[in-house]
Amino acid sequence: MIVGMKQKVIVTGGAGFIGSNLATRLISEGYDVHIIDNLSGSKKERVPAGAHLHVVDIRNFNEIEPLFVSVVCVFHLAALPRVQYSIENPEETHEVNVTGTLNVLRASAKHKVKKVVYSASSSAYGDQEILPLVETMPARPKSPYGAQKYIGEVYCKVWSEVYGLKTVSLRYFNVYGHGQSHEGAYALVIAKFLKQKNEGTPMTITGDGTQTRDFTHVRDVVNANILAFKSDKVGAGEVVNIGAGDNYSVNKVAELIGGEVVYIPARLEPKDTRADNTLARKLLGWKPTVTLAEGIAELL
Numbered sequence: 001m002i003v004g005m006k007q008k009v010i011v012t013g014g015a016g017f018i019g020s021n022l023a024t025r026l027i028s029e030g031y032d033v034h035i036i037d038n039l040s041g042s043k044k045e046r047v048p049a050g051a052h053l054h055v056v057d058i059r060n061f062n063e064i065e066p067l068f069v070s071v072v073c074v075f076h077l078a079a080l081p082r083v084q085y086s087i088e089n090p091e092e093t094h095e096v097n098v099t100g101t102l103n104v105l106r107a108s109a110k111h112k113v114k115k116v117v118y119s120a121s122s123s124a125y126g127d128q129e130i131l132p133l134v135e136t137m138p139a140r141p142k143s144p145y146g147a148q149k150y151i152g153e154v155y156c157k158v159w160s161e162v163y164g165l166k167t168v169s170l171r172y173f174n175v176y177g178h179g180q181s182h183e184g185a186y187a188l189v190i191a192k193f194l195k196q197k198n199e200g201t202p203m204t205i206t207g208d209g210t211q212t213r214d215f216t217h218v219r220d221v222v223n224a225n226i227l228a229f230k231s232d233k234v235g236a237g238e239v240v241n242i243g244a245g246d247n248y249s250v251n252k253v254a255e256l257i258g259g260e261v262v263y264i265p266a267r268l269e270p271k272d273t274r275a276d277n278t279l280a281r282k283l284l285g286w287k288p289t290v291t292l293a294e295g296i297a298e299l300l
Contacts, residue, residue: 005032006032007032008071009033009074009075010034010067010074010075011023011077012035012074012075013034013036013037013078014033014035014037014047014051014077015044015047016041016042016046016055016077017046017179017180018044018077018172018175018221018222019078020042020046020047020048020179021179021218022221022222022225023047023225025222026223027049027051032052033048033050033051033052034054034067034071035051035053036045036054036056036058036064036078037053037078039055041080044223047094047224048131052203054067057100058101058103059096059100059103061103061107062105064104065111068111069111070111071113071114072113072218073111073229074104074116074117075119075225076101076116077119078096078230079097080092080097080102081121082270083143083146083269084267085145086144086145086148087145087268091224093144093148094144097145097149098148099147101115101118101151101152103259104116104146105116105155105167105232107164108165109159113165114166115166115168115229115235116156116159116165116166116226117168117170118152118170119170119225120150120152120169120171120172120239121146121149121150121171121216122171123128123141123145124140124141124145124149125139125140125151125220126140126141126146126272127270127271130132132274132275132276133241133243133273133275134241135171135277136275142270143268153169153239154166156169157169157236160237165238166234167236168238168240169239169240170224170225170228170240170242171239171241171242171243173213173242173244174213174243174273175221175277176190176216176217176221176300177219177290177295177298178218178298182194182204184275189255190295190296190299192204193253194257197258197259201255201286203254203262204261204268205250205254205260205261205262205263206250206267206269207265207267208266209249209251210251211248211269211270211273212250212252212273213272214246214275215241215244215248215253215292216242216243216244216288217288217289217290217295219290220242220290221290223244224240224280224284224286226237227286228240228284230250231285234283240283240284242275242277242286243273243274244288244290245274246274247272247273247274248292249264253296257296263280276298
């Protein structure tokens with residue numbers, strides 16, 4: 001690399017909620033940021049100034065492959081992240097979440113990218129007998145989406161072992177924060193509640209509201225991605241939880257936001273999640289910095 005030249009990084013899904021937050025941070029740190037996004041579930045307006053947007057689809061290997069020349073790191077966030085949608089459309093979501101990931105890994109290995117940081121999902125755990133959830137637990141996905149994201153982790157590990165490509169998989173737990181969507185599965189309950197509050201309608205709670213989630217602020221998730229890129233302790237396909245390590249009921253979230261609530265029928269979803277983030281602290285030097293009360297106050 002020529003001295004003074006910016007290091008080139010790729011953010012797939014960089015026009016999405018987490019991806020745009022990550023791209024913004026990378027630009028502020030002086031990287032040459034290239035975004036790959038087909039804009040199907042994201043918005044062009046989210047792309048930060050200074051980033052190069054390539055409107056291509058990760059399902060098309062021939063279109064994305066030339067973009068991987070001279071790249072130091074690929075942050076792979078592009079996905080169809082809706083649980084219910086994956087149940088109704090397993091083939092389409094497989095093509096994006098599995099074949100798309102395979103294409104990113106193939107292109108990265110071909111062009112000798114230094115590291116791939118893969119956005120995995122806590123949905124790989126499904127329901128477990130014990131909390132907190134630890135990376136050594138067997139995967140028990142309860143939806144095609146959970147299964148597809150888990151296959152992505154397996155592929156990353158295989159690409160590290162067989163092709164020598166450095167990879168690490170970050171299992172996110174319920175990410176929320178600035179720029180979050182109120183549609184789809186990343187339409188976390190927090191975004192939906194805020195939208196309902198703004199519209200003056202009651203907040204809708206599925207089931208009895210006692211189900212709990214480990215809500216993790218997007219700034220902490222962005223930080224985890226950058227630490228994973230820079231850490232020399234990961235690169236062999238490790239799976240690392242990125243969660244606050246605390247869980248709150250949906251009823252508690254509604255209470256923090258404040259307002260009227262209504263209860264609707266329960267849906268297929270894990271009852272409780274809470275991350276053990278010991279490994280993230282050890283391998284990445286990462287720790288959560290934003291509490292749920294602080295995060296919601298900021299959004300309000």
